[in-house]
Amino acid sequence: MMCAICENKKPLKTTSVRAYRYKESGLDNVILHGVKESRCEACGEIYYSFGDIDKLHHLIAHHLIRKTEVLTGQEIRFLRKFLGFSSAAFAKLVGYELEHLSRVENGKHDVQKTFDHLVRMLVAKQLPDRDYNLQDLLLDGKAMKIKWLEFSLKGKDWKLGKAA
Ligand SMILES: [Zn+2]
Structure with a gap:
């Protein structure tokens, strides 16, 4: 080049x-x-x-929705963009005020578990991850501890x- x-x-x-x-x-x-x-x-x-890059983002999303810990604000923002939503559209979809969503994404407000689970399911549906089972992951302890993701x-x- x-x-x-x-x-x-x-x-x-x-x-x-x-x-x-x-x-x-x-x-x-x-x-x-x-x-x-x-x-x-x-x-x-x-x-x-x-x-x-699409494949890379798919892989990142695939792993994020399998992590043990609650998603961080950064990860929520990444996944929202991965799903192709603007902040305004996504806030409407999940029933948040836009300002509240921004605070969550900026780490100024904790990510609630119900919201975390909703985001994971929206992403799994988009991937589509046929083997994805949120119940197994969260109730039966099959989720992964993720500190660093390397590709x-x-x-x-x-x-x-x-x-x-
Ligand atoms: Zn040059």
């Missing part, structure tokens, strides 16, 4: 990033392995290539690296 913002006509040097903190997702506990970084030697601009890019395809 070429630089899109300067006169440099030389192809950019591309390297593989060992551990990329995927903050663009709005989550601060997602680490990506194998993201491609292309750097323009003339102007210093850096371009990142994430492969199949690896193999070719264009994302795979779960490690959930710790």
Whole structure:
């Protein structure tokens, strides 16, 4: 690839990033392995290539709805966007005032368990995750403890690296 913002006509040097903190997702506990970084030697601009981002977001959502702990505000926001809702539409759907939803997403208000469960079910329906059983997960202790989510890019395809 070429630089899109300067006169440099030389192809950019591309390297593989060992551990990329995927903050663009709005989550601060997602680490990506194998993201491609292309750097323009003339102007210093850096371009990142994430492969199949839809697949990556599916994987993140798949794991978030299986975690033991209550979803965080960040995770609620990620999942709301994953579902394709604006804040206003989502607030209406779940019966919240827009301001309340914002406070929950910003971590200024606790995420209520009923809301957490509703969001998980909406996401499972969208995935669709046929083996998803919220009852098994939450009542029978089959949920996973997730602190960090790690994914690896193999070719264009994302795979779960490690959930710790
Ligand atoms: Zn450049």
